[in-house]
Amino acid sequence: MKVRMSKRLIGLLTPIIAVLLGIIVGTIIMLASGYDPVAAYSALWNGAFGEIYYTGEVIRQVTPYILAGLAVAFAFRVGLFNIGVEGQFLVGWLAAVWVGISFDLPKIIHLPLAIIAAAVAGALWAFIPGLLKARLRVHEVIVTIMLNYTALHVSNYIIKNVLTDHKDKTGLVKDSATLRSEWLQGITDYSRLHWGIIVAIICCFIMWFLLERTTRGFELRAVGFNQHAAQYAGMNVNRNIILSMVISGAFAGLAGAMEGLGTFGYVTVKGGFTGVGFDGIAIALLGGNSALGVFFSAILFGALKVGALNMPLEAGVPNELVDIIIALIVFFVASSYIIRKLLDRFGKKEVK
Amino acid sequence: MKKRKIGMALSLVLAAGTLLGACGKSDDNAGKDDAKGGDKDKAFTVAMVTDVGGVDDKSFNQSAWEGLQAFGKDNSMEKGKNGYDYLQSKSDADYSTNLNTLARQDFDLVFGIGFMMQGAVEEIAKQQKDSHFAIVDSQVDQPNVASILFKEQEASFLVGIAAGMATQSDKIGFIGGMESEVIERFEAGFVAGVKAANPDATVDIQYAGAFDKAELGQTIASKMYSSGADVIFHAAGATGNGLFKEAVDRKAKNPDATIWAIGVDRDQADMGADVVLTSAVKRVDVAVQDTATKAKEGNFPGGKVTLYGLAEDGVAAAPINAKVSNKAEIDAAIKTWVDKIKSGDVKVPGTRAELKSFSAQ
Numbered sequence: 001m002k003v004r005m006s007k008r009l010i011g012l013l014t015p016i017i018a019v020l021l022g023i024i025v026g027t028i029i030m031l032a033s034g035y036d037p038v039a040a041y042s043a044l045w046n047g048a049f050g051e052i053y054y055t056g057e058v059i060r061q062v063t064p065y066i067l068a069g070l071a072v073a074f075a076f077r078v079g080l081f082n083i084g085v086e087g088q089f090l091v092g093w094l095a096a097v098w099v100g101i102s103f104d105l106p107k108i109i110h111l112p113l114a115i116i117a118a119a120v121a122g123a124l125w126a127f128i129p130g131l132l133k134a135r136l137r138v139h140e141v142i143v144t145i146m147l148n149y150t151a152l153h154v155s156n157y158i159i160k161n162v163l164t165d166h167k168d169k170t171g172l173v174k175d176s177a178t179l180r181s182e183w184l185q186g187i188t189d190y191s192r193l194h195w196g197i198i199v200a201i202i203c204c205f206i207m208w209f210l211l212e213r214t215t216r217g218f219e220l221r222a223v224g225f226n227q228h229a230a231q232y233a234g235m236n237v238n239r240n241i242i243l244s245m246v247i248s249g250a251f252a253g254l255a256g257a258m259e260g261l262g263t264f265g266y267v268t269v270k271g272g273f274t275g276v277g278f279d280g281i282a283i284a285l286l287g288g289n290s291a292l293g294v295f296f297s298a299i300l301f302g303a304l305k306v307g308a309l310n311m312p313l314e315a316g317v318p319n320e321l322v323d324i325i326i327a328l329i330v331f332f333v334a335s336s337y338i339i340r341k342l343l344d345r346f347g348k349k350e351v352k
Numbered sequence: 353m354k355k356r357k358i359g360m361a362l363s364l365v366l367a368a369g370t371l372l373g374a375c376g377k378s379d380d381n382a383g384k385d386d387a388k389g390g391d392k393d394k395a396f397t398v399a400m401v402t403d404v405g406g407v408d409d410k411s412f413n414q415s416a417w418e419g420l421q422a423f424g425k426d427n428s429m430e431k432g433k434n435g436y437d438y439l440q441s442k443s444d445a446d447y448s449t450n451l452n453t454l455a456r457q458d459f460d461l462v463f464g465i466g467f468m469m470q471g472a473v474e475e476i477a478k479q480q481k482d483s484h485f486a487i488v489d490s491q492v493d494q495p496n497v498a499s500i501l502f503k504e505q506e507a508s509f510l511v512g513i514a515a516g517m518a519t520q521s522d523k524i525g526f527i528g529g530m531e532s533e534v535i536e537r538f539e540a541g542f543v544a545g546v547k548a549a550n551p552d553a554t555v556d557i558q559y560a561g562a563f564d565k566a567e568l569g570q571t572i573a574s575k576m577y578s579s580g581a582d583v584i585f586h587a588a589g590a591t592g593n594g595l596f597k598e599a600v601d602r603k604a605k606n607p608d609a610t611i612w613a614i615g616v617d618r619d620q621a622d623m624g625a626d627v628v629l630t631s632a633v634k635r636v637d638v639a640v641q642d643t644a645t646k647a648k649e650g651n652f653p654g655g656k657v658t659l660y661g662l663a664e665d666g667v668a669a670a671p672i673n674a675k676v677s678n679k680a681e682i683d684a685a686i687k688t689w690v691d692k693i694k695s696g697d698v699k700v701p702g703t704r705a706e707l708k709s710f711s712a713q
Binding site for chain 2: 053057166169190259263264266268269306309310312314316
């Protein structure tokens, strides 16, 4: 009992220490390159929470981050690396806007329809690697990475040729499909805060409930722990692999809907990836692949990203430094796993 | 063992906490001092938001920033919150936040650099009615936004003339960034110029799909040179840096080969003295400086579209590289065409549709 408790404590402390180490090393880097870390961090703080506007923007940024993080985490719990969150995010974004601009329906139908369309699009995009993995044992990492590019260019093509007449941007989604709210913008001094955060929080709850409180979730986790044992116990491993990718893709698609129906309200032709899907990997890693962990690490990443924009203006520090700090945090989280593994092995040898 | 590890971790957390706590206190004072400094003199301030290319993209954003720096120098302003400054966007989602941040910091004029910022500028201009904005390369119909457009086709027509005369293989390349109205103007003008100077030449037109991917620009340039092209023009921002790298590499390997690259936005002769034929200069710096000056004098052109063409010195062809064998002829030809365009005798096509019906005679 005592051992389990301390393990849990370490699990909790690991990300916190990683973040602090990231900040400390970031400070050293700033000092070494001649910047004032105090000014930098206070600018970072002010840029994230200094005004209600920035807080609104942080929440706006956190919304897709939570969903992207959940997408990565969910697949990971079943033992799969979904690197394709970015692609599923893009098709979800496209689908949401497509439904949002094409129909005229009452809000109570239109908005959920657009959101569901995004989830379905993301799920379908993730179904492909899931199926290939389950049937042909094609590694999902390779398939999902390649599908990212496919998603980028297919959605660019559709935006240019189907949704618009060779324009690089669609029109705004109809009012009946938007997640935006004048009221939310009003209380946050015209930030782009929208109702999507509610969707994200509900999804956190769904993920927790699904994995921890249902039989299906138990099966999914069992497959993640040990496929062979799961199979031996009579579980359908292939079906669970596909299911986990589909659910993961649905979360990613929803993240796209947050951008399409909330933040932007339209979809543009993109020259490259948005990075939300890849940030999702770091968020899931830092959050220990649990719903609550993802929620908090998404808040941290969102605050870092939005706050960083203020650093050059207020402190004269390039905002790339925040990228370095984020990279350091990821590094320390990853290396803490290594350290823990090494210690475990070391401990076992001692017992012998 | 376990206990000691937790103890270590806890003490680390504590130590970091104290450090950060100290940070918090001292920053309050710094903030107050800043505020005082800001109240003393309320001089004219101006700032700009770059797209993802950043102010060191060697082309579009850099040109705008140079204009702002020149404006600051002329008016003895300092870089920073009380003078002139810029914010760089790292993704499309940042445009809005950055524009808003600058408007909130009470900058008297905020530039959005690039057509990709059109949506963000329009939305924020509606919300922050007291702030003044300007957008380059796009049009926003709001009373507090000045729209700055260029006749890119006129500059690229001139470099097209140069390309058509400098080529020996009669194969010319064009690398675009992302397909858009602006880049279409470059493309149409360039092709028209090539055809006007050298009806036999063909132009291979390719788009990289991005403005910030130099490696992609290099791949495309490499393919074009390999398939026989000897002059390549890029209108692709930082993506085009790959073109210069490829051209310089090839020239170094084989100094006798005819390898030319044509720059864009600013005179990019510094990208390779031996390979840069000329540049389709788009004086974003002039436009930015001009608009900032007007705003400072109280004549902010809000709600208006200002067109910068050859006649307004808003666009030009950079000096032709002295190493071209027929430099004198090219210079003479360009001069003739400049006069024709300025006098209105020739209207350079700005779209692919106009290009079809365009004839140089």
